[in-house]
Every structure is written in structure tokens, then in C-alpha cells.
Amino acid sequence: MKNQTPKQIAAFYHFQSVPADQLDSLNEKLEKRGEEMGLRGLVIFATEGVNGTISGESRESVLAWLKFASELLGFPEFQPKWSEAPEWPFKRFGVRQRPEIVTLGKPEVQPLPPRSKTHLSPTEWDNALENEDVVVIDTRNWYEYKIGTFKKALDPKIEEFSEFSDYVAKADIPKQKKVLIFCTGGIRCEKAIVEMNNQGFENVYQLDGGILNYLAEKPNKNFDGECFVFDTRVAVDQNLQPTKQYGLCPHCGQPADKPIECLRCDTNTLICTSCSELEEAKNTCSKNCAHHYRVAPGKKGKPQAVTYKNV
Numbered sequence: 001m002k003n004q005t006p007k008q009i010a011a012f013y014h015f016q017s018v019p020a021d022q023l024d025s026l027n028e029k030l031e032k033r034g035e036e037m038g039l040r041g042l043v044i045f046a047t048e049g050v051n052g053t054i055s056g057e058s059r060e061s062v063l064a065w066l067k068f069a070s071e072l073l074g075f076p077e078f079q080p081k082w083s084e085a086p087e088w089p090f091k092r093f094g095v096r097q098r099p100e101i102v103t104l105g106k107p108e109v110q111p112l113p114p115r116s117k118t119h120l121s122p123t124e125w126d127n128a129l130e131n132e133d134v135v136v137i138d139t140r141n142w143y144e145y146k147i148g149t150f151k152k153a154l155d156p157k158i159e160e161f162s163e164f165s166d167y168v169a170k171a172d173i174p175k176q177k178k179v180l181i182f183c184t185g186g187i188r189c190e191k192a193i194v195e196m197n198n199q200g201f202e203n204v205y206q207l208d209g210g211i212l213n214y215l216a217e218k219p220n221k222n223f224d225g226e227c228f229v230f231d232t233r234v235a236v237d238q239n240l241q242p243t244k245q246y247g248l249c250p251h252c253g254q255p256a257d258k259p260i261e262c263l264r265c266d267t268n269t270l271i272c273t274s275c276s277e278l279e280e281a282k283n284t285c286s287k288n289c290a291h292h293y294r295v296a297p298g299k300k301g302k303p304q305a306v307t308y309k310n311v
């Protein structure tokens with residue numbers, strides 16, 4: 001029998017400096033406690049703070065870890081953004097150290113103080129979006145933009161966030177223009193806004209709590225499509241439920257919604273739009289089958305142990 005209680009998922013971040021010589025021991029404590037509590041998720045940890053998505057059987061268990069973490073680190077209480085899923089969105093619990101908790105590629109760019117006037121609530125965001133002369137920029141990657149974004153939003157066409165500075169430098173946007181920026185949970189914009197200020201943009205605002213916070217308050221309003229997430233859910237829909245439309249392409253890892261049956265092993269899977277134009281990828285369910293299809297087309301093989309979601 002399958003457990004029908006949905007897993008509770010919290011996304012959170014906080015910028016506050018952590019002494020470099022304490023990172024290792026704090027990391028170990030954070031990870032150990034999460035494992036002991038039976039949680040699953042990924043937490044990124046650096047001298048500039050912490051950023052994570054974690055999940056548990058109940059909100060209480062997730063909140064207990066968040067409380068433990070904020071007290072251990074001397075941070076204020078986290079303000080998580082919640083969603084849920086029938087299946088675990090992660091395989092295990094891990095705390096990983098990186099130079100930055102979100103990679104702009106410029107560790108010296110540090111966010112504005114919390115609660116500064118540059119954060120718009122979903123209602124303030126809608127007002128500006130609907131009634132003002134604004135430029136809206138999606139600070140996420142091209143494949144995130146592709147499956148869902150805000151009305152009017154520009155796509156910087158970046159492969160990863162570290163390319164955002166270059167995009168802004170080359171973008172043809174007047175420096176005085178009111179600019180609205182957004183991302184999944186708000187953390188990328190914390191740095192993007194400072195980077196834009198540094199480049200001379202004076203009037204930049206970010207969506208507080210990102211798309212996840214917006215959809216919790218305003219489903220089916222100004223955000224169209226689904227919101228990509230970096231875990232096994234792939235994306236969440238307008239009601240923050242795991243996507244029913246997308247899987248991950250077995251060939252390239254992008255969101256995939258084209259059903260195929262593998263010519264080599266008959267496995268059903270979903271592949272992405274780009275791969276559906278490639279002879280080997282569009283006819284196979286996995287890198288392994290693509291290889292064998294290339295060397296011995298027409299020959300059948302054992303089904304691959306791939307179970308991509310929604311298939």
C-alpha cells in the first residue's frame with residue numbers, strides 16, 4: 001500500500017555571514033540532523049548564508065529542522081515557501097558547500113538588507129505589471145522560461161544564472177526605466193537587483209518570494225504555464241502541484257513533453273522539443289539505447305530501467 005499523505009516541501013534561503021572556519025562543523029551538524037529526522041532535500045551552504053529545498057512527512061518535521069538550523073546558525077526564523085507532492089522530490093538529505101548559495105559568479109555582490117522597499121508583494125507586483133510602464137525580466141534560465149513565465153516577461157536566453165550580468169550589460173534597457181525581475185523563490189533576484197544597481201539601473205524591483213510565493217496567492221493570473229523546479233518534480237503547476245505535463249528528457253535533461261516509444265527497447269518516455277528533431281534521440285529512451293541504435297539500427301535490446309514520470 002502506498003502512503004497517501006503528501007510530502008511537505010519547503011523552499012527557503014537567508015543571506016547572513018557564516019565564519020569560514022565554522023563551515024565544516026556546522027555543515028556536518030545540519031546534515032546529520034536532517035538525516036536523523038528522515039528528511040530529504042538539498043541545502044546549499046556558504047559563508048554568505050544558506051539556500052535549500054527540503055521535504056518531510058509532515059510540516060512539523062520540516063519546521064523542526066528549520067528551527068534547529070536557524071538557531072544553530074544564529075539566523076532569524078526562516079520564512080519557507082510551501083508545496084507538496086505525493087512522492088519524495090529528493091532521494092536523500094544533503095548539505096553542500098559552494099562559494100555562493102546562488103551562483104552569480106561574483107561573491108562580492110551581496111544582497112540588500114532584508115525588507116528593503118525593492119521587494120514587491122504579489123499584489124504590488126500585479127499592480128505594477130498591469131498598470132505601469134515597466135520592463136519585466138525573467139532572471140531564470142531559458143529552459144525555465146520556456147515552460148512558464150509572466151506575461152510581458154523578457155527571456156535573457158541564459159544557460160545559467162552566472163550569465164545574467166553579461167545579459168544586463170548588453171540589454172537595451174534605459175537606465176531610468178522601472179524594471180521588474182523575478183525568479184523561482186526570490187534568491188536569484190536578491191543578487192540580480194544589486195548587480196543591476198551596480199550597472200546603473202536605478203529603478204529595479206523584485207517579486208518577493210518569487211513565482212512560488214506568487215502562485216500560492218494568485219494562481220491563473222499573470223503567470224502563464226508551469227514553474228520549473230530543481231528536483232524530481234521537474235515543475236509545479238498553477239496550484240503548486242507536481243506537473244502532469246513534463247518529465248525530464250533522458251538525453252539532455254531539459255523539460256520534456258513529447259511522448260515516444262523507444263525503437264530499440266519499446267520503453268515509453270518523454271523527450272524534449274530539441275531532441276525530438278534528432279534522429280537518434282527521437283527514437284530512443286536513453287543514452288544507452290541511443291548508442292546501440294546508432295551502431296546497430298533495427299536491433300532490439302532489453303528494456304532500460306528508466307521510469308520517467310507521467311509515462
Ligand SMILES: [Zn+2]
Binds near residue numbers: 254271276
Ligand atoms: Zn532533450
Ligand SMILES: [Zn+2]
Binds near residue numbers: 262265266286304
Ligand atoms: Zn530504450
